[in-house]
Amino acid sequence: MTDLVDSMLDLMRRLPPTRVEENVSALVNICPDYADDLLGSVDQPLKLKTDRATGREYLACDYNRDGESYRSPWSNEYDPPLDDGTVPTPKLRQLEIKANEAFDTYREMYFEGGVSSVFLWDLDDGGFAGVVLFKKSLNPSTASEPSGSWDSIHVFEAAERGRQAHYKLTSTIMLELGIKSSGDISLSGSMTRQTEQDCPVQNQESHITNMGRMIEEMEIKMRNLLQEVYFGKTRDVVYDLRSIESLERQRRQRELQKELVGFMKR
Amino acid sequence: MDSSERVQAAARFLLQSPPGEINDVLNDVRNIISDDDSLQEGVLPALQEYNLAQFIIADVPGSEHQSIISEAAKIEGQEGGEDRFLDPRSKISFRFDHLSLEASDAQPVEPDSEAEPFRAALESSTLSYLNSHFNEGVASVFATPGSSSKFTIQIVANKYNPTNFWSGRWRSEYVVDLAQKVISGRILVNVHYYEQGNVQLETKQNLTIPLPPAITPSNPSTSASKLLALIEEEEGKYQTHLSDSYQEMSDKTFKSLRRALPLTRQKIEWDRVLGYKLGAELSGSKGVFAES
Structure with missing residues (x-):
């Protein structure tokens, strides 16, 4: 028997991305014992929350969740409030604050809007891990205009080895595009890629510049990939199914060409 | 969740299967539910619903061609007997x-003699249309029981390429009503791309095509070819519209969600990003980590 979690992940790779939340919750109900495995491995659209203390928006996902509460990267507070909610050690929280500022600058430069959040946590082996999140949505002003949303989830682990650090990065981008006018068109889904890299570390902040470069590289690569798959591959399949041009005419032309070649050879 | 709720959940998963992947979904579901006995019985209605809605194709016993399994093809079983197609x-x-997905037990069916000439003419025009626009298409043309002026044209084209992690399905259906002088149709396209990801295209388009007066039941073959010319035109228009929508989503929506590079046309200088922030904080009188 194949591993149950593998079957769940395979299923989620096949079912419509627009219904990921509904399907994940159904799976959790069927196999409650595997809820953590599933929620930890299936990326779902990021939720927008507002920090009560600062009024600033942040992103919620499984990585800043404790029970039913979510931690804000701006105030470090849980909402709904938790007395014993998990928070990073003071040293790591300092790095988290700086990382949030740096990636907020990145967000403004690439997304020109949207929301970003960075969450860090300590690992048992002395290193740390984190997640860098971006979300931007476009709501059409008219019915014929497309709507769209982009969610980036970059999960990384950092392990210091002397003056070097080893980084593992897993990036998922969820992209939803759609038009609802005379008919519905929905083009949506997610793609995931991984990479590893060693980088020099001078001080704590080196982690931000190192991760920044890695994430920037990755997003540039993945944006190209998404462009190719969304607007190239899926469109090609439609044209593979049905041809706008008459195939009969194409067949006749090929026949004619063959005849001509045969004629010229004589 | 009790056993029947689990089976219901399984049925909902099956109904969402992408083109050509129902067996993969079924295998996953079997593993997840791990109760083959109740599953086997419970998911059969879902499989049937899926097959009919998705225009699954059957190899017709004793012939070289294939036909479409759908609501229009269904012959209700009598006295609790099983449905035939x-x-x-x-x-x-x-x-x-x-x-x-195997067909068996072929039995001859006497067609409605009044409807058959027009249906046969529609079928022949549909098949030549199919041949000229679809690479691997299957079409069926049905008369409506008890009517000689209403026909249903169904078309399906599938491409499954699991080796390269993609599949696609085009479905279209046209109900031709000669009495009301109108064709009501719908086109549905599904594409799944799943190499290190899960990307799906799902489209739905309803169409209404008024019939010109020249189309009448009395001249089946000319009327049928005119009818298919109308359908050809509408499907061509739809495909062009789809293509334009792709262009718009790529040129406008995608670009305004995220830029390829910042306005400076250069990648970010990360040392400076940190430097700027630190500089700004130090010049303020607040502590280093104060909220900006």
Whole structure:
């Protein structure tokens, strides 16, 4: 028997991305014992929350969740409030604050809007891990205009080895595009890629510049990939199914060409 | 969740299967539910619903062609007997196994003599249209029981390429009503791309095409070819519209979600990003980590 979690992940790779939340919750109900495995491995659209203390928006996902509460990267507070909610050690929280500022600058430069959040946590082996999140949505002003949303989830682990650090990065981008006018068109889904890299570390902040470069590289690569798959591959399949041009005419032309070649050879 | 709720959840998963992947979804679901006995019985209605809605194709027993399994093809079983499916082209009905997708037990069916000439003409025009625009298409044309002026044209084209992690399905259906002088149609396209990801295209378009007066039941073959010319035009227009929508989503929506590079046309200088922030903080009188 194949591993149950593998079957769940395979299923989620096949079912419509627009219904990921509904399907994940159904799976959790069927196999409650595997809820953590599933929620930890299936990326779902990021939720927008507002920090009560600062009024600033942040992103919620499984990585800043404790029970039913979510931690804000701006105030470090849980909402709904938790007395014993998990928070990073003071040293790591300092790095988290700086990382949030740096990636907020990145967000403004690439997304020109949207929301970003960075969450860090300590690992048992002395290193740390984190997640860098971006979300931007476009709501059409008219019915014929497309709507769209982009969610980036970059999960990384950092392990210091002397003056070097080893980084593992897993990036998922969820992209939803759609038009609802005379008919519905929905083009949506997610793609995931991984990479590893060693980088020099001078001080704590080196982690931000190192991760920044890695994430920037990755997003540039993945944006190209998404462009190719969304607007190239899926469109090609439609044209593979049905041809706008008459195939009969194409067949006749090929026949004619063959005849001509045969004629010229004589 | 009790056993019947689990089976219901399983049925909902099956109904969402992408083109050509129902067996993969079924295998996953079997593993997840791990109760084959109740699953086997419980998911059969879902499989049937899926097959009918998705225009699954059947190899017609005793003939070289394929026909479409759909609501229009269904012949209700009498007195609780099982449903059979009609292939109007070879004028036979058959049993269809919704799990193995095998057709068997062919029996001849006498067509409605009044409707048959027009249906046959529509079928022949549909097949030549199919041949000129679809690479691997299957079409069936049904008369409506008890009517000689209403016909249903169904078209399906599938491409499954699991080796390269993609699949696609084009479905279209046209109900031709000669009395009301109108064609009501719909086109549905699904594409799944799943190499290190899961990207799906799903489109739905309803169409209404008024029939010109020249189309009448009395001249089947000219009317049928005119009808298919109208459908050809509408499907061509739709495909062009889809293409334009792709262009718009790529040129406008995608670009305004995220830029390829910042306005400076250069990648970010990360040392400076940190430097700027630190500089700004130090010049303020607040502590280093104060909220900006």
